[in-house]
Amino acid sequence: MKYTDLQLGISIPFSYANAVDRQTNVALVHGARRGLIDGYVRALSREMENLSADTDRVRVNAVRFVGGYIHMLDEKRLGLLLETLSRCFHLAEDTELTGIVSPGFYNNYPFESMVLYGIRAIMDVPSFDVKECQRHAVAYKAALSFADVEEHGVKVMGVRTLKGLDRRDARQWEAAYAGLMKHNPSIIEFVDTQIQQDSFLYGETLRRLEEAGYTQYQPDCLGLITPKYRLRTEDLPQYLGVGLSAACRFDGYYTRNTDDLNAYISADGDFSKLYKEAGEG
Numbered sequence: 001m002k003y004t005d006l007q008l009g010i011s012i013p014f015s016y017a018n019a020v021d022r023q024t025n026v027a028l029v030h031g032a033r034r035g036l037i038d039g040y041v042r043a044l045s046r047e048m049e050n051l052s053a054d055t056d057r058v059r060v061n062a063v064r065f066v067g068g069y070i071h072m073l074d075e076k077r078l079g080l081l082l083e084t085l086s087r088c089f090h091l092a093e094d095t096e097l098t099g100i101v102s103p104g105f106y107n108n109y110p111f112e113s114m115v116l117y118g119i120r121a122i123m124d125v126p127s128f129d130v131k132e133c134q135r136h137a138v139a140y141k142a143a144l145s146f147a148d149v150e151e152h153g154v155k156v157m158g159v160r161t162l163k164g165l166d167r168r169d170a171r172q173w174e175a176a177y178a179g180l181m182k183h184n185p186s187i188i189e190f191v192d193t194q195i196q197q198d199s200f201l202y203g204e205t206l207r208r209l210e211e212a213g214y215t216q217y218q219p220d221c222l223g224l225i226t227p228k229y230r231l232r233t234e235d236l237p238q239y240l241g242v243g244l245s246a247a248c249r250f251d252g253y254y255t256r257n258t259d260d261l262n263a264y265i266s267a268d269g270d271f272s273k274l275y276k277e278a279g280e281g
């Protein structure tokens with residue numbers, strides 16, 4: 001059988017703040033109760049099962065847990081999602097699996113599930129400058145060490161960092177460059193904060209990273225390798241997405257799921273209740 005290789009984004013909407021993920025427009029929920037997370041995992045598993053009924057000729061070659069942090073799920077809940085994923089979809093032998101992790105911030109990572117399924121971490125480091133972190137009340141601890149993840153056997157694939165915060169100067173861009181060089185990740189993702197930045201300083205940082213061997217494979221994304229999963233889905237003819245706020249373009253149709261967490265859980269995988277947008281395209 002001839003398969004079509006597609007990527008799959010799985011929305012994890014749980015984080016440390018009520019916000020919207022700037023990369024994917026997934027609505028994030030702060031401090032969700034375990035009961036709410038249980039309901040979400042059940043509904044997400046149900047949606048995956050229903051979607052897989054139409055994707056028998058699809059091979060998933062890249063999976064990314066997008067939006068919030070993968071470690072907001074414990075071993076049981078992440079394990080359930082991964083079991084559903086492997087049961088419902090045809091995965092390539094070298095499928096790339098990644099999830100976002102906030103280093104030095106959380107003490108109950110689902111290491112066993114991440115290692116068992118080969119999930120590699122994208123480390124979320126808002127800023128590498130301590131004063132900038134203090135001014136904007138973001139975690140500097142995350143910039144210090146990735147050892148708490150790596151020592152448990154989880155491989156770090158990349159770093160996600162903010163493209164800029166208010167009043168970022170040359171010293172802070174230098175701290176960003178030095179921090180990235182220290183960790184030498186395979187991929188670097190700069191998140192656009194929609195705050196006006198000094199284009200010269202950002203351009204110089206990109207130039208220096210390119211001199212160090214990085215190549216831009218998408219705007220604001222650089223790599224020593226080219227990852228299979230692409231955040232800029234508008235450049236892709238087809239892709240799959242499940243979960244809160246997830247978008248999907250497949251077999252001539254485009255859909256986007258609801259941003260309402262309670263509505264998503266209540267839909268229990270029923271596409272007629274899930275969709276916020278649906279149409280040909």
